[in-house]
Amino acid sequence: MNTSDTCLLASQAPSSPWPLKLKxxxxxxxxxxCDFSDSVQNQDDNDLINKSVGRLLxxxxxxxxxxxxxxxxxxxxxxxxGACGLAWLVLAREGVNSPESAMIYSQRAIDRIKQELHDSNFGEYCLYNSTYTIALADAAEMAFNAGRKRDATEMLRQQLDADVEDDLWSDCQIILRDQLASxxxxxxxxxxxxxFLYSHxxxxxxxxxxxxxxxxxxxxDCLTARSALACxxxxxxxxxxxxxGSYSIFEHNSDQFDQAICIxxxxxxxxxxxAARDWLKNxxxxxxxxxSxxxxxxxIQNKDKKRWQLWDSRETSAAYFMDQESYKEAAKEFKAALREAERIDYSYFPxxxxxxxxxxxxxxVEFLPLAALTKEELRKKIDARVERFNPETFKIDCHKDALLPLHxxxxxxxxRELGDLEAATTNLAKAIQMVQNSNSNTSTATALSLADIVEIKQTLAELLYEQSRYPEALMHCRQVLGMQEQYLGATHFDELATLELAHDCCQQLGDQAGAEALAGKMKAIDPFALG
Structure with a gap:
């Protein structure tokens, strides 16, 4: 195609009166x-070189x-x-007076940018592959905004289905996929x-x-939707x-630019x-x-901001001293942090x-500083904490604590870190029982998502497997997979760990048919699963 298309430029109206302006x-x-040379970015506006292509762009x-x-x-x-694709893209976005002109300029931008990237003969500026991706995405968005909505989605589907072996193309797919879903x-x-999302x-x-x-x-607003939002x-x-309204994704150059465009x-x-935005905000x-x-x-919700900040300050100092290998100071700070953490009952995290x-x-360290707690002392601390939260005694008022299972x-x-698998299993079983009991309580039922319950059950399945309790482990694996499919679909990467554990359980139980079925599901997600 002839790159000399400057004659097609409209001579009037520097900005577009078209109300469907893209951006x-x-x-x-x-x-x-883009990567502009320093000489281009720092030139004075009155400099003669100001009229160079790089400076103008x-x-x-x-x-x-x-x-x-x-x-x-x-x-x-x-x-x-007529060879600068980005300039055509700017005009397509805000320098035309009709949807038709926007589409023409957009296609011209795509053609020029692709040619520039393949030529790699840059002078005063350099383009990255993401420039081409944006041009493709803009074309679909222009068609959508012009009322050609189904055409826009079909355009994206065709681009995604195209069997193109091109380095440029591999960088485009993730953005065009999310644009199509949007x-x-x-x-x-x-x-x-x-x-479509479940298939990608x-x-x-x-x-x-x-x-x-x-x-x-x-x-x-349901448990499944909240679970997807939690993820x-x-x-x-x-x-x-x-x-x-509190963040701009393009405030700074990012190594994750493709993800920023997807966002x-x-x-x-x-x-x-x-309505969805109000739901997300709430x-x-x-x-x-x-x-939170x-x-x-x-x-703040529990009117305990000062104690939390004091704990956070001590814990942060301890982490700093750990990085510096100043273990005596770290031990002192950790011990001080623990004193505050023991007084925080509304959150498991501190x-x-x-x-x-x-x-x-x-x-x-093999020999801890005197200020530190021994493992035996730590065990007593955790035992005492468990007793405080014991649902049979409730030494603290936590009947209405929606996050109690997470404790x-x-x-x-x-x-588990201390090596007591039996105690770990017992506490996870209590957590699951609390989840089941809370399902009938409308004040706590929505606090934990399916994703939270999945984490608890997944951990329990792992512990049961480590104790050779394979039938129980397999049962929990199947329950986890059923939950994950509700909010992630049946072929999401997050399900691989559970599928692999279930596969191993079947092998240990001699269920070859079950193991093969699970292996097939794993390979449908990741062809290289199981080596």
């Missing part, structure tokens, strides 16, 4: 995909005024004889989006937020913070649904949520974190 600048996402992407950006993009195209949700096709599983943040949104749109929070909170696509779907800000339960937020730190200190899960974690 307004400055175009920080495009700037992040930088201005087209970064100028604060739309007329300056569009004018600079036009000049860049003229100066480059557009489907915006079209009201949440079930189709969910099916991933563990990046954007995937989980799209999955949670699809669940909410389909079923509303999203665990994957990251950038999307939530962006939706709550942008996921956020677009959430922004199209006000869950995000709950003191018992995955986000291990932070000062839960202390006690668990401090005891874990002390056990790590034991691993580092016993944390006790099991510590006992």
């Amino acid at each position: 307004s600048g400055p175009h920080q996402d495009l700037l992040t995909t 930088h201005k087209a992407l970064s100028a604060k005024d739309v007329q300056e950006r569009v004018a600079a993009a036009r000049q860049t195209i003229e100066k480059s004889n 557009l489907l949700i915006q079209m009201g096709e949440a079930k189709e989006a969910q099916t 599983p991933d563990n990046i943040e954007a995937w989980h937020y799209l999955n949670a949104l699809a669940h909410y749109v389909i079923s509303g 999203a929070f665990k994957a990251g909170t950038v999307t939530a913070q962006k939706l709550l 942008e696509k996921a956020a677009a779907a959430w922004l199209s649904n006000e 869950v995000f800000q709950e003191p018992n949520s995955v986000v 339960r291990e932070s000062v937020a839960i202390a 006690f668990l974190n401090t005891i874990t730190g002390l056990l790590a200190l034991h691993e580092e 016993f899960h944390s006790f099991a974690t510590i006992y």
